[in-house]
Amino acid sequence: MYLKMLKAAAAGLVLAVSSVANAGLIEADYTDAGDNLAVSDTVSSLTWLDLSVSNSWTFANWESFIARGMGWRLATAQEVADLFNAAFPTFSAVHGAIGSVDTTDSALIQNFTDFRSLFGTTTLNGGGVDTYGLYFTANNVIRMMGASAWAGTSRIFSTNYSGSTRETSSGLYIVRNTPTTASVPEPATIAILGLGLLGLAARHTKKQ
Numbered sequence: 001m002y003l004k005m006l007k008a009a010a011a012g013l014v015l016a017v018s019s020v021a022n023a024g025l026i027e028a029d030y031t032d033a034g035d036n037l038a039v040s041d042t043v044s045s046l047t048w049l050d051l052s053v054s055n056s057w058t059f060a061n062w063e064s065f066i067a068r069g070m071g072w073r074l075a076t077a078q079e080v081a082d083l084f085n086a087a088f089p090t091f092s093a094v095h096g097a098i099g100s101v102d103t104t105d106s107a108l109i110q111n112f113t114d115f116r117s118l119f120g121t122t123t124l125n126g127g128g129v130d131t132y133g134l135y136f137t138a139n140n141v142i143r144m145m146g147a148s149a150w151a152g153t154s155r156i157f158s159t160n161y162s163g164s165t166r167e168t169s170s171g172l173y174i175v176r177n178t179p180t181t182a183s184v185p186e187p188a189t190i191a192i193l194g195l196g197l198l199g200l201a202a203r204h205t206k207k208q
Contacts, residue, residue: 024086025118028178031067039118040178044082047178048075051133051171052120059134059142062172075173077137080145083173084156087115088147091156109154112147122146122170132170134161144170 028047030037039048049072057065059074066072075083084091088111103109116131123130132146142161147154 025114027118037120041083041086043086044079045178046079046175048083048119049174050118050120051122051131051173054133054171054174055120055122055169057172059136059172062174066174071176071179072174073176075135075175077135077143079175080133080135080173084145087111088156103154103156105154108156109149112149112154112156115147116149119171130170133173134170135173145173146170 024041024043026040026042027036028038028040029035030049030053037050037053039050040046041048049066054062054065062074088108090105090107090111112131116129119131119133121130122132130146130148132144132148134142134144137143144159144161147156149155
């Protein structure tokens with residue numbers, strides 16, 4: 001009975017770690033432990049501020065609101081593009097380059113649900129179902145990138161922005177390099193440990 005429990009625990013550990021290793025985007029903290037008002041990208045090692053936090057900020061005033069001394073900055077266009085490729089991994093294969101696209105693809109709708117859970121909602125359309133953010137292109141053009149979902153339909157889009165007063169009804173893409181922390185075992189190392197436990201259990205069974 002003990003051996004069965006050991007095998008089950010080790011197998012569960014391997015599966016759980018594999019899932020975490022592939023997650024990419026995970027909740028993180030902004031100013032207080034457990035506030036979940038930031039998003040860590042474990043692939044790019046960037047931390048993003050929730051769009052719901054910057055929902056009423058403008059490019060002119062965002063620095064007056066941001067937590068000081070934490071390395072926050074406006075995201076580059078490439079960083080925003082990489083974020084959406086991570087958040088919507090199947091989009092380009094289905095639709096090509098991100099534009100104003102409506103879709104009923106259940107996988108993409110789930111991607112948006114996850115994205116909204118991580119980044120919060122903004123109020124561009126007043127319904128609290130949208131997650132929109134603004135950023136500057138390399139040519140200093142304001143561009144909007146975002147997604148929304150309602151009634152079984154999801155819209156994922158990227159468009160040049162007019163710079164109207166609606167700037168205050170969407171967030172700003174604000175990012176920082178993820179601070180380094182004390183080293184922890186890599187997911188692959190933990191998975192190997194789990195496989196080792198399985199091997200020991202199997203060897204013990206053979207001896208009996």
